[in-house]
Amino acid sequence: MTQGSNRRFSDRGLDRAALDAEMDEFRRKDRPWNELKNLRAAYDAGDDVTQVVNAAYLAHIGDNVIYSGTSYPSLRRYEEGVVAMVGEMLNAPEGAVGSITTGGTESILMAVKTARDWARATKPRVAVPEMIVPRTAHPAFTKAGELLGLKVVRMSSSPDHRADLEGMTRAINANTIMLVGSAPPYPLAIVDPLPELSSLAQAHELWLHVDGCVGGFVLPFVRELGHKVPDFDFGLPGVSSMSADLHKYGYSGRGASVLMIRNEALAKHQGFTFDAWPGGTYYTANVAGSRNGGAVASSYAVMRYLGRAGYRERVAAMLESKRRIGEGFERIGGIHILGKPEGAHFTVVTDEVDAYAVGDGLGDRGWLFARGKEPRALELQLNARHGAIVDEFLGDLSEVMALAREGKIKSRGTGPVYIS
Ligand SMILES: Cc1ncc(COP(=O)(O)O)c(C=O)c1O
The missing domain is CATH 3.90.1150.10 (Aspartate Aminotransferase, domain 1)
Structure with a gap:
């Protein structure tokens, strides 16, 4: 948050040259996102890929995803294509449901929201639902808990650098509705014991979300290359939902992630519909209302291209x-x-x-x-x-x-x- 700078909203706009000069000056200390010395989250897949992504993004930069059902049928087709490809990549069963969100945080927020509303319908005796997360789970889970009224039980350590399976098992009580594991988490970077978490979730009838935001587009290909990777996706029967970020190792333009949910019976708790206002029926699958079509289009483009x-x-x-x-x-x-x-x-x-x-x-x-x-x-x-x-x-x-x-x-x- 900011109180703003001392620049005011002037009555007369700048001419183009003055504007460019001002913004160039602002950018003087910026580092190029894809400089090779950047060993931080900068997902450069090569100049040809960047060109494909940028062209698709620019072609749809003025298109609003909220009108994909009316004005931009292409965006609907892109989203359907991406969801089908990601579902296949993550071994989602027939009937799985997916949507494109604006990023990992929104995918996680929507997974928690969907789990909460599923629990409201199926576990009506739970007053304050609880979610148990490993020490390394992304802060977005705690943010989701705060926004959605869930108690977040975060483990205090990571034995073997992975989720504390014993601690998570002990933490389960009558109010627990959800477990989380990551494939892999951002800190420590080692895939959690997901087969065990899947069994635990099934034994206690809990929702299990697998955070594949950073690894969802990596681990399937590590496996295809013949390396051993512990099971991490919908092939595990206890996995209810999984997030995989297009704008990370999926290489799309910024503002895109996929949330996949195992089946319609679970996914029906995700979307939001409202019509008690003069504007008519309003539906969104996720948090955002208006969204840039460029993020969706570039996701489709890069998956088809690569x-x-x-x-x-x-x-x-x-x-x-x-x-x-x-x-x-x-x-x-x-x-x-x-x-x-x-x-x-x-x-x-x-x-x-x-x-x-x-x-x-x-x-x-x-x-x-x-x-x-x-x-x-x-x-x-x-x-x-x-x-x-x-x-x-x-x-x-x-x-x-x-x-x-x-x-x-x-x-x-x-x-x-x-x-x-
Ligand atoms: C494992 C993991 N989950 C979730 C997120 C959140 O993603 P985003 O920054 O796109 O909201 C990140 C971001 O780095 C991440 O590494």
Whole structure:
């Protein structure tokens, strides 16, 4: 939130050149989103993909998804196509239902809302519904709990760097309606024990949401490449819903994620209909009203353009970069990837030196990445182009580690923050 800057809404508008100059000045310190030294969430899949995405986005930038049933039938076809492709990718059964939301947070919010209203219909004795989430679950679950009146029981630790299955089992009580697992979570980055969570959900008749926001478009292709990945999708019978973000490793333009729900009987608790106003019947599946058609169109475009093989190739490139980075860490010593993350992002921890000091040293050399708090760590998120900078990164890291060991680089105390 902001109180605004000292610029006022002037009576006369700027001419185009003055406007461009003003905005160029504002952008002077921005970093290009897809610079190769960006090891943060920047999902660059190659220039050809960016062109396909941008062209589809621009072609529909003026189209409002809320009118897809009347003015823009193409948007309806794109959404149906994306939902069918994502459903297939996530092993959703015949009859599964999906929708495109504006992002991971909205998909999670709608999963929690749908679970809550399902519980109202099927578990009427529950007064304050409870949702049990692993330590690593995205803050969007707590946000959803606050907005929707659910008590959120968050575990206090992650044994084996994964969801605390025993703690979650113990936390189940008569008010519990929902369990959450991630495939994988953003921090620690290791897929939760989802087969076990699926059995637990079935045994207690609970809703299980799998947060595949970051891994939904990665893990299916890790598996197709022949690597072992624990079951994580609708192939597990206890999974009620799953989110997978188009605007992350799906490579669409920003503002798109899919929420898939196992069947119509569960999904009927999702949408919102209203007609007691002079405007007529109003229906939306999700939170947003008006939405940009560009996000939906670019999602369809990129999935059709890449096909499964296109995603597989990019995942193969990321796994290769991860392997080279892991080997580089072994050569350098004192730094390693936490556990065995299955996907394209991972947590990096240090042994003798402070991870944040290493982060500051790399930051001074222009590298961008996120940090973790429990444990103090660096979070690296690869994209398909990072193979080109692995050697340079390891070279800088080797120098920085040496300086940190000699006490010549100390942490400036910058912790992990995400503030918008
Ligand atoms: C595992 C996971 N879930 C949910 C989200 C939220 O997604 P969004 O930022 O699109 O709302 C993220 C974002 O990084 C994530 O990593």
